[in-house]
Amino acid sequence: MAGKIWVYIDHFKGKPLPASWEAVSAGAKLGEVTALAFGQDAEALAKQAIHYGASDAFFADDAGLADFRGEPYASLISKLAKEHQPEAILFPGSTRGRELAAMAAIDLDSGVLPDVIEIKDEGEKLAAVRPIYAGKLFSKVVCNSKPALLTLRVRAFGKPVVDTGRSGTTTKVEAAIAEKDIATKIAEYKTVEGRVSLGDAAVIVSGGRGTSNNPNLTPPAEITDEKQKEIWRAQQGFKMIGELAGVLSAAVGASRAAVDAGYVPYRHQVGQTGKVVSPDLYIALGISGAIQHLAGMRTSKVIVAVNKDPDAPIFKMSRFGVVGDLYEIVPALTKAFKERLHK
Ligand SMILES: Cc1cc2nc3c(=O)[nH]c(=O)nc-3n(C[C@H](O)[C@H](O)[C@H](O)COP(=O)(O)OP(=O)(O)OC[C@H]3O[C@@H](n4cnc5c(N)ncnc54)[C@H](O)[C@@H]3O)c2cc1C
Known part of the structure; x- marks a missing residue:
């Protein structure tokens, strides 16, 4: 040209x-x-x-x-x-x-x-x-x-x-x-994200509403409200996801359901109304695979999904799928990656 x-x-x-x-x-x-x-x-x-x-x-x-x-x-x-x-x-x-x-x-x-x-x-x-x-x-x-x-x-x-x-x-x-x-002036900058940013990440580990689904986790006695119990459970799930992300030097993503429910801040949201990402590896944990979520990650090179429901739509997009409970699979993945990557 x-x-x-x-x-x-x-x-x-x-x-x-x-x-x-x-x-x-x-x-x-x-x-x-x-x-x-x-x-x-x-x-x-x-x-x-x-x-x-x-x-x-x-x-x-x-x-x-x-x-x-x-x-x-x-x-x-x-x-x-x-x-x-x-x-x-x-x-x-x-x-x-x-x-x-x-x-x-x-x-x-x-x-x-x-x-x-x-x-x-x-x-x-x-x-x-x-x-x-x-x-x-x-x-x-x-x-x-x-x-x-x-x-x-x-x-x-x-x-x-x-x-x-x-x-x-x-x-x-x-x-x-x-x-x-010039009409605008920069007053100050505030750092809001310590981890790898979603847009640049080669690996993203994302959690969805499924992170709140672990009946074996008992919230502290002072949390009595059912909604707060759900959020507390999901936050334990996201801590676990954070550990896996740490081992993989990955960014943490989330579905809109997880963001709307208050599990994690909006800056983690992947999808049509969140960030559009194209990592080498996208791991979707407890995410059903709604079209609006897929809009943000379908160009990922390799998609791995963990979901309890064998008919979850995310499996249609995934190269590798695990039908199972993320609370069992994620710690096992973290352990295996730690050993393989000598971390
Ligand atoms: C205009 C518009 C814009 C939107 N934009 C976005 C967007 O940007 N991003 C986005 O993500 N969504 C967006 N949505 C929302 C979207 O339609 C879905 O509601 C949302 O993606 C669902 O999130 P989810 O998969 O986490 O939750 P759910 O659909 O509730 O799925 C939870 C999944 O977790 C599984 N699960 C439950 N427990 C476990 C467990 N212990 N272990 C393993 N799996 C488990 C379930 O089988 C289920 O498949 C938008 C919707 C609209 C209308």
């Missing part, structure tokens, strides 16, 4: 998202890639992008770009794009990447192809494949305006290839708007 492919490098305080390198590698298969790195350690990120397959890079590290904010970042992308006319701009499908693609598309009077899992070079245009109807169908879409802006589903494009011997030009550019013209 003629023309340049640009790739936005998403990072937090200079720490790049692995999905950024997936996007660079995906772009490099289509043509010459120019990476865009803004903010803290932007020059180092630009150089790293070249190692992952970019031919060159623009970087900007003005004080106003130190923290991610949509307005200065999108305005710089659109200013550069108007000057250099790339064919397409790829963004990792992170929250920041999606926000930025939408804002830049408005500035550039172009369109966004979101949640892309495959890109096809069709000569004149790029065609993007994306899941629709909760992943039941795939649609092939093209963007009739230029540049086409695409957000790439995290972990859908395979492992990026790194070559630290690669070299390319990095060009420093200036912010497009002054601080006084």
Whole structure:
């Protein structure tokens, strides 16, 4: 395909998202890639992008770009794009990447192809494949305006290839708007998650409503309310799931039923109204496999399900299924993985 492919490098305080390198590698298969790195350690990120397959890079590290904010970042992308006319701009499908693609598309009077899992070079245009109807169908879409802006589903494009011997030009550019013209200010950051984040995780261990179903667990005497007893039981289940996740260096996910019932916070929810994930391994424990849950994890490479009900729909999606009680199976899995992985 003629023309340049640009790739936005998403990072937090200079720490790049692995999905950024997936996007660079995906772009490099289509043509010459120019990476865009803004903010803290932007020059180092630009150089790293070249190692992952970019031919060159623009970087900007003005004080106003130190923290991610949509307005200065999108305005710089659109200013550069108007000057250099790339064919397409790829963004990792992170929250920041999606926000930025939408804002830049408005500035550039172009369109966004979101949640892309495959890109096809069709000569004149790029065609993007994306899941629709909760992943039941795939649609092939093209963007009739230029540049086409695409957000790439995290972990859908395979492992990026790194070559630290690669070299390319990095060009420093200036912010497009002054601080006084930026409406938002970052007041503070709060860490809410100590563990591996769901979006980037190679392995996810998820629990559902089934975690509350262990009549052998007796809640402490001070818990008298039936709902609180249910939550307490489920939390013991999630502790057990956390141990398995720890052994596998995995993130902990949950179904919406588990989140709505108050077993775990919303940030763990996988599915149509939660996070969409594509890990190498997804272990579903006490999850029935409702279509809205499948929408968030059906592109996982290997799905393993543990469920008491042999007819649970999750088994239709699973490579490996265990019909049994998660309270028996999970400790056995944790023990076996500990031995195998020498942990
Ligand atoms: C608009 C909309 C959006 C939605 N978005 C989402 C979403 O983003 N994510 C999501 O997950 N859901 C979502 N849902 C809800 C979805 O429809 C289901 O209600 C939900 O996924 C069910 O969660 P679950 O599988 O944990 O619970 P259940 O369907 O109740 O299944 C529990 C399973 O646990 C098994 N079980 C019970 N005890 C044990 C045991 N001891 N050991 C092993 N197995 C056991 C049971 O056999 C059962 O299969 C959405 C619904 C709507 C309408």
